[in-house]
Amino acid sequence: MILTRLQCPHCGEPFEPVDDRRVFVCDGCRQSFSPSPSVEGAVPSTELVALERAVVRPQRPLPAEGKIVLLPVWFVPIRWDALNVTVGAWPTEVRLPALGLARTQLLIKFASHLTRARGAWETLPTSRLTHAPAELAMEDAFAVSELVVFASVEGWPRDEQADRVEVPLGPPRLLDLPCQLDGLRLTDLVFGRSQHFEAGDSLRDQREEMALSLNEIMS
Amino acid sequence: MSSPPSTAAGLGINCVQCGGVLRVKRDRALLQCEYCRAGFLQRSDGEVDLYAPVGPVDRRQAARALAQQLRLHGIEDFAVISGTLFHLPFWQVNGKVVGWQCYEERETLERDTAVQEHLAPRTRSVEETVSRDISLSLPACDIRGFGLVGVASQVETLPLKPLLVERLPDDQRVCLPVRTAEAAVRAARLSCSASMLPRRAARVRQRIQLIRTQLRLIYYPVWRLTYSSGGAHFDVTIDGVRGKVLRGSYPQRVRAGLGGWLAAAGLMGLLAPLDMAGGFAVWLVWAMARARGLGPPPAVSHLPGWLSDDLRPTRTVVREMEP
Structure with a gap:
């Protein structure tokens, strides 16, 4: 067994061990850290590794009501070309919220909604926004993403493929999706999907920071 | 600043910072020191961890649990011969x-x-x-x-x-x-x-x-x-945490039915006319052997009673214990 000390590898700030949390955000240097992914046959590192994160640019104006929060979401590309299947309008990436592991079925349902949503997106070039800690580490995201693909694509895999097909997934990226949180209703401001969501205290209101960031970009 | 690599294998599950006891949280992978509040994430290094x-x-408590169980079956006289903790x-x-x-x-x-x-x-x-x-x-x-x-x-x-x-x-x-x-x-x-x-x-x-x-x-x-009772040996297993008997056997004295009586009487009846002394000797050896295996050896004072209740023919059956 290996013990990884939960503290910032850069500035030594301790991280609170919150149940289910695997992505920690340093209050001091504002960077995100996560345990290194497990590789079969190799001893994992005892250090937390830094995660590159970015905020997705809102495609809709900021609503006047509710909080503006950043929902951490794993974006995992699907490499359909490796399977030789005709994809048609199938999703090309899984968008898996990295919070809500305690209610996994709801989480997959939300992920399925987000994954089915069409629309291009881009990240904000600079950000004064604060990333939220997350629950799903990269290897969790890989495992759950496969199920999200099954739940999102209608009619695939066919019966004879279901037991053995492997969904070819690309390298995941943890991004922050700007959302309106009104009570327990979370509506993302990029794809426009809405879902009942119990975020707890991990998502803080960043309306001012978001408005400032958008103004900076516009100017 | 980075923490030194630490493994729990050599340290048990103590805090590498202050030596305090690490408590497992609801999320079993997370540990927190109850003194300095430092948090740790435990992960597998490919080796399996052994716990008990x-x-x-x-052994004394185990023997006590056995005694309690045997007493329920009316057995007071026994001795533990050996014990191994598996x-x-x-x-x-x-x-x-x-x-x-x-x-x-x-x-x-x-x-x-x-x-x-x-x-x-x-x-x-x-x-x-x-x-x-x-x-x-x-x-x-x-x-x-x-x-x-x-x-x-x-x-x-x-x-x-x-x-x-x-x-x-x-x-x-x-x-x-x-x-x-x-x-x-x-x-x-x-x-x-x-x-x-x-x-x-x-x-x-x-x-x-x-x-x-x-x-x-x-x-x-x-x-x-392994315990002995009445000259025979029996095995019993006892839960090493709860101190309860899991499985085992014990001797039980069962009174013979009419067949036993008739067999004994027949044996004596056949032998007696041929050789009264020899017949009595055979009966005496048989009775003593049976008595030694099942209870206190027959006292001489019991003999006048001849086929008294103590010397009544018996057989031993081995019963499974019900914990």
Whole structure:
């Protein structure tokens, strides 16, 4: 067994061990850290590794009501070309919220909604926004993403493929999706999907920071 | 600043910062020092960690549990000859099962069964995602001889400590796991796959993922005592944590029926006319031998009673203990 000390590898700030949390955000240097992914046959590192994160640019104006929060979401590309299947309008990436592991079925349902949503997106070039800690580490995201693909694509895999097909997934990226949180209703401001969501205290209101960031970009 | 690499194997589960006790949180992978509040994430390094319940019962307590059980069966006179503490391995698999499944379910019809027989059963297609937290314990070797069925409920609540095999006394035995770690995880996955589906499911398509899997070997202590009673030896196994008899046998005195009486009388009756002295000697040897095996040796004072209640023919049967 290996013990990884939960503290910032850069500035030594301790991280609170919150149940289910695997992505920690340093209050001091504002960077995100996560345990290194497990590789079969190799001893994992005892250090937390830094995660590159970015905020997705809102495609809709900021609503006047509710909080503006950043929902951490794993974006995992699907490499359909490796399977030789005709994809048609199938999703090309899984968008898996990295919070809500305690209610996994709801989480997959939300992920399925987000994954089915069409629309291009881009990240904000600079950000004064604060990333939220997350629950799903990269290897969790890989495992759950496969199920999200099954739940999102209608009619695939066919019966004879279901037991053995492997969904070819690309390298995941943890991004922050700007959302309106009104009570327990979370509506993302990029794809426009809405879902009942119990975020707890991990998502803080960043309306001012978001408005400032958008103004900076516009100017 | 970065923390020094630390492994829990050499330190038990103490805080590497202050030496305080690390408490496991609800999320079993997270530990927190109860003194300095430092947090730790435990991960597998490929080696399996061995644990055992804290403070197993000692031999004296085991013998006391045996005495209590024997007393219930009316046996007061016994002596423990030998005792060995066995550590039996169980795989404990913790984690979260997440799955997607698609199946056809036969609908239950509340109609007249006579009519229903002529109708094709109605089915409905179901597609769903499922999830469940799991904590399974599976025997890692053949434990049937010990009378232990499973330890899931015990290991959930018991405080555990790392088991250091090399520090165990010589009179303790550690059983080697035969079932591999991969086989244990596979068995857990299969068990979960089956439990996620309703009974009437058909044409099943299912993908199950085990995430945040934690695997460890729990060595559960079981005493095996050999005791003698009435000249015979018996084995008994005793739960090394709860101090309860798991399995064993004990002698039971059973009064012979009419057949026994007739056999004894017949034997005496045949021999007596031929040689009264010889017949009496045969009877005496038989009676003493029987008496020595089952209870206090017959006192001479019992002899005038001849076929008295104490010397009534008996046989011994070995009964299984019911814990």
